Amino acid sequence: MKKVLVGLTALALLALVAGPALARGSVQVNVDNFAIVHNDVMAFSDTGENEIVDIAKYGGRSNGDNRIDTGDATAMAGAANVVNSNLASGCCGGRVQVNKNNGAIVWNDVVAVSYTGDNEIIDVAKYGGRSNGNNTINTGDATAMAGAANVVNSNLKSGECCGRKQINVDNFGMVHNDVEADAITGGNKIVDIAKCGGRNNGDNRITTGSAEAYAGAITVVNTNITRSY
Numbered sequence: 001m002k003k004v005l006v007g008l009t010a011l012a013l014l015a016l017v018a019g020p021a022l023a024r025g026s027v028q029v030n031v032d033n034f035a036i037v038h039n040d041v042m043a044f045s046d047t048g049e050n051e052i053v054d055i056a057k058y059g060g061r062s063n064g065d066n067r068i069d070t071g072d073a074t075a076m077a078g079a080a081n082v083v084n085s086n087l088a089s090g091c092c093g094g095r096v097q098v099n100k101n102n103g104a105i106v107w108n109d110v111v112a113v114s115y116t117g118d119n120e121i122i123d124v125a126k127y128g129g130r131s132n133g134n135n136t137i138n139t140g141d142a143t144a145m146a147g148a149a150n151v152v153n154s155n156l157k158s159g160e161c162c163g164r165k166q167i168n169v170d171n172f173g174m175v176h177n178d179v180e181a182d183a184i185t186g187g188n189k190i191v192d193i194a195k196c197g198g199r200n201n202g203d204n205r206i207t208t209g210s211a212e213a214y215a216g217a218i219t220v221v222n223t224n225i226t227r228s229y
Contacts, residue, residue: 033084033153034103042111043077043146048184050119050137056129056198064133070116072140072209077112078147085154102153102222103172111180112146114213118187119206125198133202137188141209144181147216154223171222181215 047070056062084102116139125131153171185208194200 029098029100031086031098031100031102033086033101035083036105037081037083038107039079039081039148040109041077041079042113043075043144044113044115045073045075045142045144046115047071047073047139048115048117048119048187050139052121052123052135052137054122054131054133054135054202055124056131057124057126059128061129062125062131062133062202065135066133067136068119068138070137070139072143073114073116074141074143075112075114076145077110078145078149079108079110080149081106081108081151083150083152085151087156098157098167098169100155100168101170102155104152104174106150106152106173106175108148108150108176108217109178110146110148112144112182112213112215114142114144114183114211116140116142116208116211117184119208120189120191121204121206122191123193123200123202123204124191125194125200127196127198129198131194131198131200131202135202135204137206139185139206139208142183142185142211144183144212145214146179146181147214148177148179148218150175150177150217150219150221151223152219152221154220154225156225169224171224173221175219175221177217177219179215179217181213183211183213185209185211 052066083104119137121135152173188206
């Protein structure tokens with residue numbers, strides 16, 4: 001999960017330095033930014049709800065082996081947002097005035113669900129019947145990863161200024177991250193019934209893999225960097 005978050009953050013920071021505005025001479029820069037971003041991201045992986053029904057009744061016999069093997073269930077969901085990033089660089093010998101007004105509302109709903117559960121074995125031997133088979137369900141691992149990376153209202157100003165310099169920055173940022181990761185291998189059931197003189201000699205087994213869930217959020221809001229030399 002750390003690799004996923006680092007990748008999302010690196011992507012966001014890379015986009016931050018794209019598209020610089022080069023200013024030379026006496027310059028006045030006015031920037032007014034406002035953005036609303038709403039992301040709904042969901043990943044769902046399902047290998048569950050498998051069923052084996054092995055019935056021997058009324059004097060019948062069930063000698064076969066029944067088996068279900070499922071692979072791994074992996075779900076990954078992520079969102080990366082770069083909102084209101086401004087970069088001004090250059091050199092000047094006169095007056096520099098930079099006015100920036102940034103506003104942003106970012107809303108992330110990120111859900112990852114991985115599911116291998118609710119598997120069931122029903123092995124019934126009744127009324128003199130025999131069930132000698134082995135019933136097995138093997139599931140793989142359930143892994144869910146969800147993450148969000150946000151870089152909001154970042155202002156960078158660099159350059160050589162020998163004259164008067166005035167920088168006005170007004171930032172507003174609201175970020176809501178709703179990140180959920182669920183990994184489920186539960187809800188498994190074995191129902192083994194031998195009644196009315198019946199026999200059940202088989203082995204019934206459910207084996208599930210690991211359930212792992214990772215969730216994380218990285219948010220950078222209202223970053224202002226000014227460098228003069």
